[in-house]
Amino acid sequence: MVFDSLAGAVGNTPLVRLRSLEPGGVEIHAKLEWFNPGGSVKDRAGLQIIRESVEKLRGRTLIDSTSGNTGIAYAWIGAALRVPVALVMPENVSEARKRIVRAFGAQVIYSDPLETSDGAIRLARQLVREQPDRWFYADQYSNEANPRAHELGTAREIWDQTGGRVTHAVVGIGTGGTIMGVGRGLRARNRRVQIVAVEPAEALHGLEGLKHMPSSIVPAIYKESELDRKLSIPTDAGWDMAERLARDEGLFAGHSAGAAAFGAQLVAREIAERGETGVVVTLFPDRADRYIAPA
Amino acid sequence: MPITVKIPAPLRSLTANQSEVAVENAATVQDALEELSRKYPGLKDRLLDEKGALRRYVNLFRNDEDIRHGRGLATSLAEGDKLTIVPAIAGGC
Numbered sequence: 152m153v154f155d156s157l158a159g160a161v162g163n164t165p166l167v168r169l170r171s172l173e174p175g176g177v178e179i180h181a182k183l184e185w186f187n188p189g190g191s192v193k194d195r196a197g198l199q200i201i202r203e204s205v206e207k208l209r210g211r212t213l214i215d216s217t218s219g220n221t222g223i224a225y226a227w228i229g230a231a232l233r234v235p236v237a238l239v240m241p242e243n244v245s246e247a248r249k250r251i252v253r254a255f256g257a258q259v260i261y262s263d264p265l266e267t268s269d270g271a272i273r274l275a276r277q278l279v280r281e282q283p284d285r286w287f288y289a290d291q292y293s294n295e296a297n298p299r300a301h302e303l304g305t306a307r308e309i310w311d312q313t314g315g316r317v318t319h320a321v322v323g324i325g326t327g328g329t330i331m332g333v334g335r336g337l338r339a340r341n342r343r344v345q346i347v348a349v350e351p352a353e354a355l356h357g358l359e360g361l362k363h364m365p366s367s368i369v370p371a372i373y374k375e376s377e378l379d380r381k382l383s384i385p386t387d388a389g390w391d392m393a394e395r396l397a398r399d400e401g402l403f404a405g406h407s408a409g410a411a412a413f414g415a416q417l418v419a420r421e422i423a424e425r426g427e428t429g430v431v432v433t434l435f436p437d438r439a440d441r442y443i444a445p446a
Numbered sequence: 447m448p449i450t451v452k453i454p455a456p457l458r459s460l461t462a463n464q465s466e467v468a469v470e471n472a473a474t475v476q477d478a479l480e481e482l483s484r485k486y487p488g489l490k491d492r493l494l495d496e497k498g499a500l501r502r503y504v505n506l507f508r509n510d511e512d513i514r515h516g517r518g519l520a521t522s523l524a525e526g527d528k529l530t531i532v533p534a535i536a537g538g539c
Contacts, residue, residue, distance in 0.1 A: 357503025
């Protein structure tokens with residue numbers, strides 16, 4: 152395949168069956184989003200947001216708050232499509248992430264680590280307020296291009312890859328963009344598909360990329376009324392499942408993927424206990440490589 | 447002179463929204479956490495697991511030093527030290 156730029160390689164990720172997690176009669180499949188060029192699901196939202204922003208930039212630098220994967224997506228897509236990018240990140244993001252985004256030429260501004268990702272949101276808003284002629288605020292938390300990327304892309308792919316058999320989608324909430332878009336895209340094809348969100352059980356958690364909504368700034372794009380259900384997953388359950396996926400499936404999945412798989416298995420077991428069949432699809436945002444600290 | 451403990455945003459619901467709290471009588475990090483827990487019930491459980499070890503996704507710094515690189519919870523504290531609780535991950539998205 153030949154692409155005009157690497158941006159053409161975003162999406163169309165593989166769907167892989169997770170037989171080791173399946174109870175009898177229910178299939179579990181995972182969409183492996185680390186196959187995107189930037190290594191995470193956030194390439195989809197990043198690309199859609201940048202594409203829809205280009206006309207509005209008028210010489211300004213695109214700025215957004217991020218704890219990592221969105222930053223990497225903006226940084227490489229910005230380089231590929233020649234859009235200047237600045238990122239506001241909590242200072243405790245991993246050294247690897249800092250180096251990756253700098254390699255693509257993105258400008259990095261650090262926010263107070265004790266204020267977590269909400270602190271980065273507040274700092275980005277403040278910078279844009281102070282210098283509206285300098286910054287174009289992409290705002291992944293409020294930008295409808297974020298869920299749209301998944302409604303147009305991810306959902307269609309899941310539908311095609313399961314031959315329209317998907318019955319449940321189990322997806323983690325970060326900005327909420329993935330689950331909102333996947334939900335809308337699947338429901339447009341089959342009203343009965345169940346949309347199940349996975350969120351960290353605790354406010355202080357270790358499931359990077361996921362947001363504990365009750366203690367966070369709730370993103371404007373996140374509409375809880377569109378969910379059928381929300382599962383609270385403890386950090387340890389997500390981490391243990393990530394280790395199991397590596398051992399049993401050869402999938403070196405990140406912690407948020409572990410939590411999503413844990414949730415998918417929970418849903419699959421309930422379906423099996425009711426004596427029904429189903430096709431549960433979950434989504435693995437990134438690979439565990441991203442969380443290995445340099446020695 | 448007390449020791450100052452800096453509290454990250456996700457735990458401030460347990461400290462009446464204070465971002466800094468004081469600990470009076472702590473010779474070690476462990477002592478500081480015990481005293482904190484008496485003042486703010488529930489705080490210790492968020493930081494330590496059921497075996498009493500620091501949770502994998504929590505970092506504690508004495509001034510600028512990560513206690514995992516030193517003596518862990520046995521790290522000694524002196525008057526005027528600052529103890530900072532930092533989530534190991536940046537969170538959000």
